[in-house]
Amino acid sequence: MSDRRTTPATDRIALSRLRGEVDRPEYTEGETARVVVPLAELLAGIDGARDRQLNFGADVTVIERRDGWAFVQAARDGYCGWMAEGDLTVEMPEITHRIAVPAAHIYPEPHMKSRETGWLSLNARLSVAETREGFARLTSGDWVPLQAVSGSFADDPVMAAESLLGTPYLWGGNSRNGIDCSGLVQAALHACGMACPGDADLQEAAFAPVDEIRRGDLLFWPGHVAIACGDGQMVHATAWAMRVIHEDIDSAIARIDAAGYGPFTGARRPGGVSLSL
Template sequence: MDRRLTPATDRVAHERLRGLIDRPAFTAGHLARLAVPLADLLTAPDGRRDRQLLFGAEVTVIETRGAHSFIEAAPDGYCGWVQSAALSAERPAITHRVSAPATHLYPAPDMKQPEIASLSLGARLAVTAISGRFASLATGGHVPLQHISDAPATDPVAVAESLLGTPYLWGGNSRSGIDCSGLVQAALTACGKACPGDSDLQRAAFPATPTIRRGDLLFWPGHVALAASETLMIHATAFAMAVIWEPIPDAIARIEAAGEGPFLGAHRP
């Protein structure tokens, strides 16, 4: 079983794995929600970052060990450890998402107030009221109406374009830092399309296509980009340490010349 998609520690597994995996204990887990702007999803309580979770992410807690909890994230099923203090049992109904690259959370509906926190594209919000040009959240604080939406986006390439210049960060999923698969997941999720978190999982999830058109995913070993046209793509790349545009033929030649593998083709979400 893929560690990233298996809701089980060495001690406890999710109930649905009973009979499929050998563990001392099984549990149905309990639901929780990420209550901080951004949290690393770790390979172990003291491990490296695999991915990140954004404010409002839904999770199932499988085991709590010390200051960390092992969780299965929704909707992509990615599993790992997060700080337990980052989770809340309070789960008010989600009504909106952050649709801008990033926004600020304010203590009052007033842009001159000192901000409480920054929220990234894709953060999930429970709006309870509108006050002037601000939305009030059930979890506390206020966000500008210009930065949120109650409907999905329609063009993943345009969503990715809004993150141009975002610094590259391995395992990153936010405006503060993002990697290639994080950018693709953010773009597709914003458009209401379920998408796995890592490039190999994304390649397996979507069918191959012999042609390239806007919105297709382009793959190399360990890398993914989003086609803007037959000849242009956008991606988060360590080559530039940022989200950039790049001509597709140039990227194919550059990546192969660097010994990072051949172009593996296009897949269509």
């Protein structure tokens, strides 16, 4: 049975490449679009439960539009779901930068005393038209501080994850506003240009197992994932603390097992496909 999270098909329409694999009344080549709001909810159904979130600038393929909703597949990780149609644009200027800090405000002009109009989270993708007075102007007309943007990826997923320490735990969250365990792992790897699925079980299936844990390895339990920091420590987003924390690996293994959430299932080392900005 196909996994609905990664199958680009609704009950009515499927992507053309699934013809012969998935039986639907209609097929489509899809339409490329981009998230134009700071944070978009990716839902299991129309106006349904949150599966994940997509940050500003995320590219998607639209498979169906229905009653103000769009069923999409995210370009970076293949995750599928419904989102508000108004959260998308079909304008696709070149991506030149990303938000390289946990979060940054959006301003209507290049002045830090002007009243902010919104915010962007780590890994938001930007099309910068110009820089002036310590700010970058986006093609949308908004301004963000130059200190918050980068035209390249980071090189240490652990440091990227640790930059989000204290972020509130949020089921399905993918931003500084709220994040869950798999969202934290994906954010850390994406910050370093490394492809990564959206959910813990998909992440565990995607990467090769290792016997000896080293810094940057992913640590798995049933339904949970953390990142090894070295020196016996890990960083993770946990409902136990309702935020992103450091924790001793051995203590976490014992605590999670004692709570009845299942045994430690091992470590895996991320790597493979590289992303473009």
